[in-house]
Amino acid sequence: MRGLIWFRRDLRLADQPALSAACAECDEVIPLFVFDDPLLRSREFGAACVNFMLGSLRELAASLEARGLALQWRRGDPIEEVVRAAHDWNADVVYWNRDYEPRAIRRDQLVQQELERRGIIVKTFKDQVVFESQDIRGATGKPLQRYSAYRARWWTQWSLHKPRALPVPAALSSAKQAMRPPSRPLPSAEELGYASLVPWIEPGEQQARKQLRRFCEGPLHCYSTGRNIPSIEGTSKLSPHFRFGTISPRTAILAALHTLEKGRPGVSRPDVFLWIDELIWREFFQQILTEFPHVVSGPFRQTVALPVRERDQERDRLFQAWCEGKTGYPIVDAGMRQLRQTGWMHNRVRMIVASFLVKDLRIDWQSGEQYFMAHLLDADVGANNGNWQWCASTGTDAMRGYRIFNPALQSKKFDPEGLYIRRYVPELASVPTAKIHEPHLMPLGEQADARCRIGIDYPAPIVDHRLAREEYLALGKRERVP
Ligand SMILES: Cc1cc2nc3c(=O)[nH]c(=O)nc-3n(C[C@H](O)[C@H](O)[C@H](O)COP(=O)(O)OP(=O)(O)OC[C@H]3O[C@@H](n4cnc5c(N)ncnc54)[C@H](O)[C@@H]3O)c2cc1C
Numbered sequence: 429m430r431g432l433i434w435f436r437r438d439l440r441l442a443d444q445p446a447l448s449a450a451c452a453e454c455d456e457v458i459p460l461f462v463f464d465d466p467l468l469r470s471r472e473f474g475a476a477c478v479n480f481m482l483g484s485l486r487e488l489a490a491s492l493e494a495r496g497l498a499l500q501w502r503r504g505d506p507i508e509e510v511v512r513a514a515h516d517w518n519a520d521v522v523y524w525n526r527d528y529e530p531r532a533i534r535r536d537q538l539v540q541q542e543l544e545r546r547g548i549i550v551k552t553f554k555d556q557v558v559f560e561s562q563d564i565r566g567a568t569g570k571p572l573q574r575y576s577a578y579r580a581r582w583w584t585q586w587s588l589h590k591p592r593a594l595p596v597p598a599a600l601s602s603a604k605q606a607m608r609p610p611s612r613p614l615p616s617a618e619e620l621g622y623a624s625l626v627p628w629i630e631p632g633e634q635q636a637r638k639q640l641r642r643f644c645e646g647p648l649h650c651y652s653t654g655r656n657i658p659s660i661e662g663t664s665k666l667s668p669h670f671r672f673g674t675i676s677p678r679t680a681i682l683a684a685l686h687t688l689e690k691g692r693p694g695v696s697r698p699d700v701f702l703w704i705d706e707l708i709w710r711e712f713f714q715q716i717l718t719e720f721p722h723v724v725s726g727p728f729r730q731t732v733a734l735p736v737r738e739r740d741q742e743r744d745r746l747f748q749a750w751c752e753g754k755t756g757y758p759i760v761d762a763g764m765r766q767l768r769q770t771g772w773m774h775n776r777v778r779m780i781v782a783s784f785l786v787k788d789l790r791i792d793w794q795s796g797e798q799y800f801m802a803h804l805l806d807a808d809v810g811a812n813n814g815n816w817q818w819c820a821s822t823g824t825d826a827m828r829g830y831r832i833f834n835p836a837l838q839s840k841k842f843d844p845e846g847l848y849i850r851r852y853v854p855e856l857a858s859v860p861t862a863k864i865h866e867p868h869l870m871p872l873g874e875q876a877d878a879r880c881r882i883g884i885d886y887p888a889p890i891v892d893h894r895l896a897r898e899e900y901l902a903l904g905k906r907e908r909v910p
Contacts, residue, residue: 430456432519434510435499437527438555438673439484440633441491441600443593445553446523451597454521459492460513461485463503468620474802475622476771477668483631484674485614491633495600498611507535511542522548525555525673528714529809530721558677558707559585561715571719573824578712579705593679628770629668629805636675639666644687651699658763658774659847664703665772667806670710677707713814716824723813727822734903736792746789749890750781751799753853756882756889758865759839760784762852769852771805776842782819783833788896790903793820832897839865855886 431454433446441447450457468478489499502509514522522543527536540550554560561571564581572578617624630639643664647654654662669675684700716723737743749755753764763777773781778800785796797816801807817823821831843849846864850857856867859878863870868882868889875881882888 429454429520430458430518431521431523432458432460432510432514432517434522434524435459435461435488436524436532436673437671438525438676439481439488440636440674440676441488441596442633443595443676443679444525444597444673445555445594446525446551447600448594448597449551449553450521450523451599457497457600458513458517458519459497459499460510461499461501462506462509462513463501463615463620464506465504468622472801473807474771474804475617475625476627476803476805477671477807478620478622479617479625480627480629480631480668480771480805481672482614482617482620483627484633484672487632487634487674489611489614493611497600499614501612501614503615507538507542510539511546514543514548515546519548521551523551523553525553526560528556528561528718530717530724533718555676556673557711557714558582558591558681559711561718564715571715573716575709575712575825578715579708582708582711591678591682593676593682627668627805628772629665631668631672631674633674636666636669639664639669640675640680640683644683648684648687648703649694649696649699651696651703655702656776656842658777659843659845659851663775667808667811668772670707671806671808677710681707709814710811712824714810716814717810723817723823724809727820728817728824729822734790734900736786737790743791746890747785747791747795749887750785750789750791750796754887754890755784756868756887757784757835757893758846758849758853758856758867759835759843762843762849765852767800767803771803773804774848776838777848778815779819780833780835780838782816783831784835786820787832787900788835788891788893790896790900793817793822832900834893834897836865836893853886855880 431450433450438444438446467473485499492499500513502513510522513519524536527533536552543550559582563585564572564578566572566577566581572581643666647662647664651662654660656662666675666680670677670680681704684703687695688697688700716728720728737746750760750764753761753768755761759777760781763773763781766777767773782793782796785791786793793816797812800812800816801809804812814823818825839846839849845861846856846859849864856864859867859870859880860874863874867880867886870878870880870882880886
């Protein structure tokens with residue numbers, strides 16, 4: 429039997445259910461990747477994300493090549509290209525791992541229909557998450573809308589099913605490739621219409637494993653404190669790897685739990701479980717996307733959306749200042765500059781900048797969501813949308829208008845010495861620590877000493893946080909949010 433395996437968000441060999449099934453069932457295997465031209469043209473994702481994907485694909489192609497398989501690639505509309513490839517290469521079965529974005533679900537349904545119409549079998553697998561939305565339900569069979577309930581049910585399912593990771597398929601080396609056209613080099617980022625750059629987080633399956641090992645050996649066991657300090661390596665930085673499937677969530681969770689079995693000193697059970705909670709958040713937002721696809725274009729709860737600024741020059745000026753990291757709030761500016769420079773931003777800072785955009789500047793959260801998608805290495809519709817809605821208080825665990833971050837207090841708490849701020853906002857490098865969180869409070873003499881004149885070298889705050897907060901809360905009361 430001849431099988432075509434369509435790689436998508438699963439660019440690895442280990443614990444890859446579609447690949448394992450294809451290798452077990454077929455004597456000829458053809459690996460395929462399709463560059464989705466309409467999606468690339470939409471510019472929804474940015475150069476950071478595209479370069480990470482390309483780097484991961486290069487490694488995947490080399491790993492397959494070492495086992496005698498040439499990764500085939502095509503470029504165009506995936507619906508047409510997958511069907512054409514299966515037809516051209518006389519595939520009996522097409523294998524892929526499931527995707528949960530509404531757009532991808534529609535695409536996959538169309539591909540499946542077209543293939544089955546031609547008598548080609550389609551086999552799909554659970555991969556991106558440990559549990560799909562239908563695996564985690566409330567007592568009435570409905571999807572759960574509260575994270576706490578979802579998390580409890582997730583752990584029940586984990587205990588019941590005891591998930592295991594699949595090894596790299598042993599049959600991979602002996603699976604003959606049906607046809608071996610001369611292997612073509614993968615396109616460059618420029619050929620895909622994007623700037624070429626070296627991703628700030630190294631791509632590929634091997635790097636993902638290395639990063640997971642490094643994290644499990646140290647930072648994991650002080651995650652509860654380390655995860656909030658943006659100036660240190662307190663988190664795993666695995667998010668782009670989960671995004672492109674260079675490592676599976678099962679592998680990561682099992683590795684984290686395994687550290688507890690070793691019984692070595694310094695191991696912290698609460699920290700391990702806190703980290704796994706974050707991966708459960710990821711799955712929670714994926715299932716919200718599947719079950720409530722309206723979140724892609726609007727609030728999860730219509731009733732909690734507060735009015736936002738009209739689109740005018742002032743709104744555009746404020747939004748531009750936020751994007752460029754020139755708001756006069758050092759922690760916000762450091763975060764937005766980290767994003768522009770590296771394609772990544774620390775989670776604590778993501779929350780601060782999102783709250784600032786929505787609640788201090790009163791700009792629609794969708795503008796922030798779109799900007800993040802276009803700049804993040806780990807740009808992921810489920811996690812990005814779910815978190816933006818959480819920060820805008822329109823999401824599942826909405827706390828109405830009351831979750832308003834105070835940027836100066838947040839930075840005093842989580843970046844007390846201003847190490848993170850100084851790294852990304854060099855104009856503030858010489859500002860004394862006592863003033864680093866609110867440099868506009870420096871008297872003129874101090875500004876001169878610090879070589880940082882407010883309004884010249886570094887902006888004055890574009891809004892007054894205290895007033896903006898009061899206005900936002902008053903708006904909430906006036907709208908009588910239920
Ligand atoms: C406004 C906003 C937008 C975001 N957009 C994205 C996005 O597009 N893609 C993305 O992967 N994450 C997004 N996040 C979540 C989070 O910031 C990143 O997942 C995290 O910073 C990645 O760093 P890490 O891998 O070191 O995380 P770790 O702390 O090591 O966590 C491990 C993994 O858990 C998952 N995770 C962690 N926090 C969250 C969370 N709050 N929600 C969902 N999953 C989480 C990620 O897959 C992460 O890799 C966003 C958060 C906010 C506040």
